[in-house]
Structure formats: structure tokens, C-alpha cells
Amino acid sequence: MEAGAGAPAKAAKPAMNTQRNTFLASMALLALVLLAWQFLPPALDVPKFIIPTVTDCLAEMKRMWVQEGLLGHTLSTALYTVLGFAIGSLLGAVIGYLLGMSEFWEKVLSPYILALQIAPKVAFAPLFIMWFGYNSMPKLLVTVLIVFFPVLVNVLQAMRTVDRDLVNLARAYNLSRWGIFLKVEMPSTLPNLMAGLRIASTLAVIGVTVGELVGGNTGLGFLISYGGGQANAAMVFDAIVLLTVIGFLLYTVLVRIEERVLHYLPKAQQ
């Protein structure tokens, strides 16, 4: 019994060890960077309004929490990130699938899609403010726009490369057009859709931040421009860190969903 139980445990051990080693190394690196951040700038006589130390940032974080309503700003940014991401990727996916089903419209629209994809979406922010005023509409629109394209392009690309033989098989089995979409095309494109969503999730944070930077008086983007105006570098640093956390959380959730949805793919990633 000892031998039987020992063999698989032995095989699993090196894998677990490497996993723990990489985690420890990652943590050590983080600690090193934080230490350097804390002690290097003062040692080199860099003033606090250029690079505040870790403890300065933490102290500023506490002050912002109490005096600036940091929680509200953070939640607002998180809300619009998720909202913009959801609306933008839904639109991108729906239009991607529609165009994927109609070769004619895809060919008609593809040059404009390409042009819009290349155009820097964040540059639209001032326009949106002119049109809709200083409310949450502009930042939502920028986010929707920036999220829309990677999802659309990924879905469209995947629809083009669906295995023709699979579609023929479904046709031979008397599936309707809708049935073919639902049972063959849609699932075939899922890996690409998920990849598009992952890219889009990182872009969503950029969209909201730019929207908040340019106009409005709420959100972490606003705190960045406000802190910048006051030469309060610690405030800017804190807002950037929190934005990163929001983006990271969204990305992590998507990776988890992807792992569940695409469980049937042989483990190649990671």
C-alpha cells in the first residue's frame, strides 16, 4: 500500500514544488521592488512630490479614504469599467456574429471597421463631452467604443474560419440556419470570443480612465487629474494602483470563466 500511494505522490511533488517556487520568487521580487521604492528615492534625494515612498502612498491612501471619498470614486470607476465592458463586448459580439453570417455586409463594412479600429478611440472623449456634457455618458461611450473592436474583430475572424465540413455535416443532419449557428458556429468561435474579451477587459480600464481624466468630477481618473493639479504625486500613484487592481480583478474573473467554458480544450495554456 505504501508503494502504491507513494508513486503518484512522488510524481505530483515536483510540479507542486515548481509552483510554490515560482510563487515565492514572485513574492520576493515584489518585496524587493517595494523596498527599493521605499528607500531608494530618499537615499538619492528625490523629493516627495516627484516620487513618494510606499509609506507616503499608504498614508495618502488613508487620507483620501477619509477626506476625498476614495471608496465612492473607486466604486464608480469599477462600475463604469464593468458596465462599459459589458455593453461594448455585447455589441461587438452581436455585430461580429451578424457580419460573420453575411459575407456581403462584411465586405461592404470591413474598410470602415478597419478605419474605426485604427482611429484612437480615446481621442473621441472631448467630442463626447461636447455632445453629452459633463456626466457619465462620455466615459461610458469611450469605454464601449474601445471595448467594441477587439471583440468584434476576434468574433468575425473566428466566424470566417469555422470548419466548412462541420457546417456541411450539420446541414446534412437537417439543422436550420439558426441551429447551425447555435450548435456549430457559436461554440466554434468561443475560444476567439474569450480571447477578445480578455483583451477588451484590459482596454476597458483605459477607456474609463481617459473619460474621467478629460471630464467629470468622479472616479479614479478624476483623482489623477485632481492630484496632478495639486502636485500630489502620492494621490496619482494610489489612483493608478487602484485602477490596476480593478483591471486585474476583471481580467482574473474572465480567465476563471474561460477555464470553465473552454474546459474541453486540452491544457495548452499556462
Add this chain to the structure above:
Amino acid sequence: MALEFRSVTKEFTTGTGQNLVAVNDISFRVNEGEFVSVVGPSGCGKSTILSMTAGLYQPTRGEVFVSDDLVGGPNAHVGFMLQKDLLLPWRDIVSNVEFGLEARGVAKSERRDRAMAELKRCQLSGFENHYPYQLSGGMRQRAALARTLAIKPEIVLLDEPFSALDAQTKLLLQNSFAGTISQTGKTTLLITHDLSEAVLMSDRILVLSERPGTVVAEIKVDLPHREEPLRRRVMPEVSDYAAQIFKHLKLEEKAI
């Protein structure tokens, strides 16, 4: 009559606007329960024959009949399988086998029963909850055969189903397919470029010419053990038949 081609010609228009004749004036019949192979050089329109039988597209001239019905589109009489197993990777094996039944108004519980029965017949019992990537190439092809048989077709079309497999798996799978097919008594049309495979598995062989493909020879394979190619394989007549096909294909003239 299970399958009949009456002077069938199929032309395609290529991307450059040229007319390409894939098959030209082909006529043949396949009787019920018969196993017929179609061999020919690559690009001779073998797969065109299959697609027209499956009703995926119509002949330019001539008519195709399956079970005395004129083929006018995808129909329930025909089940086909290709070199690729075409299993849906996101479905487990039993749901893959059920795939063909879903658009045909078969109740859910009956679908499951029929799928399980076919899996058993194809020696895949116990693998119903596996996903395609967890099975070997040979097992995936057996699952594809189970899916093809689950719709209870009158004709089974096999388009080079063994050509992506290694030599040993191929022999075993030919044997298992032949056994399953003779057990079900299905009429079968096998498209292949492997001459010995055609001899081992069929009652009759149609030899096609180069494009535009026409039937240049029809060879009746007068050997026992159609249901067990591994036993046919050791018979001395097999190589005679292969040599005969080889001659009809005029391969020697091309071997320079």
C-alpha cells in the same frame, strides 16, 4: 436499388471564371446491403460524388437517386463521414453521437438510448462521458461512425475515413468498421485512394479516371470475409485484384 447515379455531370466555376468539369457522365448503381468502393487518382472527383449523394449540392446534369428518391437536398437517408472525425470538441462523446438526431424530432430520452446503443456497437461503451481530445484517433473515428449510424441511414458514405491513421490502427479500424457495417447490413460507399483497402473491404470497386472523372472499370471482388478484412488480407488473390486496379489507373505510365 439503394443508390443510383444516372449520367451525372458536375461542373464548377473556378475563382478565375473557368469551367471545371469534376465528374463527367457517371452512371452506376449500388444494391442494398452492398459495399462499394470508389478509387481513383487524386482530384478525380471522388468527393464530388459523395457530396452529391449527401445532397450538399446538385449535379449540373443527370440525376442521383437514393432509395428510389431523387436527391434534392440534404436528406435523412444518407449518413456520411470524412477523414476528419468532425466531432464537436465541446461535447462529450455521447452528445456527439446524438448530434445528428437533434434536428430530426427524436425525443431526448430516445436520443440517449440510441446513442448508447451505437456506442456499444462501436465498442466505445464506458467512453460516453469523455471528450474528443481524450480519445485516440481510432476511437474518435469509431465515435464518428457511431454518430453516422445513429441517424439510421440507408446508405453510409465513407470519405477516406482511415487515411489519417497510422498503419496498424488503420488495419484494426478497417476490421472494426467492416464488422459493424456488415452487422447492420448498411449499404456503404467507401471513397479511398488505398487500393488494398478497397479490395479488403468491398464487394465491388469502381475505378475512376483522372479529371474529368468517369468510371473506367468496375471490378467485382469475389472473396469471402468482407466482414473481416484482417482475414481477407492474407489471401493471395488480394494482390491480384490490387494489380488489376493499378493497371486501370494507368499509374505505371506516370511513374517516371
